[in-house]
Amino acid sequence: MKKLLVALSMCAVSANVMAAGRDAINVVGSSTVFPFSTVVAERFGKSTDFKTPKIESTGTGGGMKLFCAGTGVNTPDMSNASRRMKKTEFEMCQKNGVTSITEVLVGYDGIVISNSKEASQMSVTRKELYLALAKEVPAKDGSESLIPNPYKTWKDVSPALPANKIEVLGPPPTSGTRDAFVELVMESGCNSFGWIKAMKKKDKNKYKAICHSVREDQAYIETGENDNLIVQKLSSNPKALGIFGFSFLDQNSDKLQGSKVDGKEPTFEAIADGSYPVSRPLYFYVKNAHVGQVPGIKEFLDEFTSNASMGDEGYLTDKGLIPLNKDKREKVRADVLALKPLQL
Amino acid sequence: MSDSTQKVINSLKKRHRKEKVFRAAGATAIGFGFLLVFLLITDIITKATPAFKQNWIAIEVDFQPDLLGIDGLDLTRLPKGDYRTVLRSAIFEMMPEVSGRRDKRSLFGLISSSAEFEIRNHLVANPADLGKKVTVWVKVDDDVDSYLKDDVVVGEPGIRISEKQATWIKKWVDSELIESRWNSEFFSLGDSREPESAGVKGALTGTFYTMLVTLVLSFPLGVAAALYLEEFAPKNRWTDFIEVNINNLAAVPSIVFGLLGLAVIINIFGLPRSTPLVGGIVLTLMTLPTIIIASRASIKAVPPSIREAAMGLGASRMQVAFSHVLPLAMPGIITGTIIGMAQALGETAPLLMIGMVAFIVDVPGGITDPATVMPVQIYLWADSPERAFVAKTSAAILVLLGFLLIMNSFAAFMRKKFEKRW
Secondary structure, three states: OHHHHHHHHHHHHHHHHHHHOOOOOEEEEOOOOHHHHHHHHHHHHHHOOOOOOEEEOOOHHHHHHHHOOOOOOOOOOEEEEOOOOOHHHHHHHHHOOOOOEEEEEEEEEEEEEEEEOOOOOOEEOHHHHHHHHEOEEEOOOOOOOEEEOOOOEHHHHOOOOOOOEOOEEEOOOOOHHHHHHHHHHHHHHHOOOHHHHHHHHHOHHHHHHHHHOEOOOOOEEEOOOOHHHHHHHHHHOOOOEEEEEHHHHHHOOOOEEEOEEOOEOOOHHHHHOOOOOOEEEEEEEEEHHHEOOEOOHHHHHHHHOOHHHHOOOOHHHHOOOEOOOHHHHHHHHHHHHOOOEOOO | OOHHHHHHHHHHHHHHHHHHHHHHHHHHHHHHHHHHHHHHHHHHHHHHHHHHEEEEEEEEEEOOHHHHOOOOOOHHHHHHOOHHHHHHHHHHHHOOOOOOHHHHHHHHOOEOOOHHHHHHHHHHHOHHHOOOEEEEEEEEOHHHHHHHHHOOOOOOOOOOOOHHHHHHHHHHHHOOOEEEEEOOHHHHOOOOOOHHHOOOHHHHHHHHHHHHHHHHHHHHHHHHHHHHHHHHOOOOHHHHHHHHHHHHHOOOOHHHHHHHHHHHHHOOOOOOOOOHHHHHHHHHHHHHHHHHHHHHHHHHOOOHHHHHHHHHOOOOHHHHHHHHHHHHHHHHHHHHHHHHHHHHHOOOHHHHHOOOOEEOOOOOOOOOOOOOOHHHHHHHHHOOOOOOHHHHHHHHHHHHHHHHHHHHHHHHHHHHHHOOOO
């Protein structure tokens, strides 16, 4: 037994020694930023003498947990996020000794509600989407009470919409896309009812329960994190709608079309200038303490924020990223290269 | 004739019919199973076929030192040149009729983004070409590749090529600049975000190392445990307790082992994340119960007469176990091991927790390099938005099936070798 313990601890020690010599950047975090981050990593690995960074897709929240666990080569150097770092996460980082963090705003991603090109294009408002998808909706008689969602077809929601059954394929609650959809669409739809909006100040938990709960009957179908699956299902069922990131619509623009939301079509330009209402920023966070310890971090940041990648015609836009405007981009780049610590 | 004989004769027809029905049902079940497997395999193979071919294009590249931005004399600067500019000017020279920023951009988009690295590698391998004009073959973009393979018309749904781009491609095809080749890079490159440069070598090597660690750890441990429990251990409450626990372990969902791996192996022992070493240890935990249970069953099946005969001739218990029981039980033990390994080969859930579900480009060189495994690679490709990854996914499934087939035939071979009759 003693021998076994000695052998085990030897193993652990030697592994620690090996880990101390980590020569590739480790990135964790959002599955939405993953496709962009991997492209930069691959080009970085090919065009420099540094090793190709390793990128894990853990989801935004999971990534933050790993990122904020502490400093040292056994923790990741960067974390991707499809929303801004939360105050609680920032505090957790501070508590664990990750005191200096650089924030990089990469660009934007639109969330689209789309259907097969074989069907006609939908035009919905956020209020209609809320009414179609919420678990409980305000009663039709205008009184300030909630009833279980009675709507079966889109026509029930609004006479202008087609008489198709409500059938929406979307991400599960663990997904960042779902978080953003709930926040940008459901909440805004919710707020169009004055008495619910007023509740936000009085009873935040109840407000959240009303606005953030998606119906659980067959109208909203959780399709897992695999956006490709949604694309396949949409092309075989023209009556269904799907919710996913703009990059998937962009890659499958021959089969699918985006629905107009509040009268705006989800185009590259409309998302970039912010007129399309359902878009969110994409970030990644860098542990400043690792700069200089793990080789290549500065150079990687330089590559990521360069015009060739994040710019208007950079290779990330080919992958569906909506770039920042020029002034903002230059400011982000300057801040990032100076490793300006994040303040929340 | 007695009454009961009459009864038997009367029921004969009925009993025969029952047997016939049962036989027919069995045959149908097998036929149905075969049909499903056949459909699955044909579907995968048809989907995978395009992935084994890749279209290349010949480009006349002018390696001008001033265009590259490097001094003609200093060869160490060669890899650092501006190959993008050189590639752009080579392509625009090839198609002088294309003008305007937008058109030029969409023309350049027809070439794989790995092309600049391909011409760099060419020059680094042949430094004598500096200052000369040479023909270099580079890959076309995945959209062009799909377009050429699928034999479709522009404007139809399903195409990401504009009419203008189609005329340029047609010109290339007519002047025989484009060539479809066997995609050997699929087996020699690591992962990539560009479908045309994505290969399975990284995942295959990772799978090999992970399986190696699993086998080296779980086989001796499993067999030793089974042998001890069957041949040496006293039968008491403790061994009963252990037996129940081993049986329960076999039914534990695999993700739980991943959590254990994260908490103990990575966080307490500090082994490096995302490596085949950690992956192998976690999968060992998963395969151990399977191996132990199968080994115990096959050790139990060795007739006691063999043990008694050996003991009668004066062999010690140790000699009986290792020279007589173990060799005879070996075929069964190998079968159990292969079932356990095949399970481990298809696992992704426990690997998620220990960071092996990751984008890793470099092919791992050992068990402590970051690596991923085949099922994870298949999952990551299935999740990528680019259309060409659909074919790659199916091709990777075929490779995984091939790996499994090789592993199983090796086991079958070993089993035949160890098989002894008594």
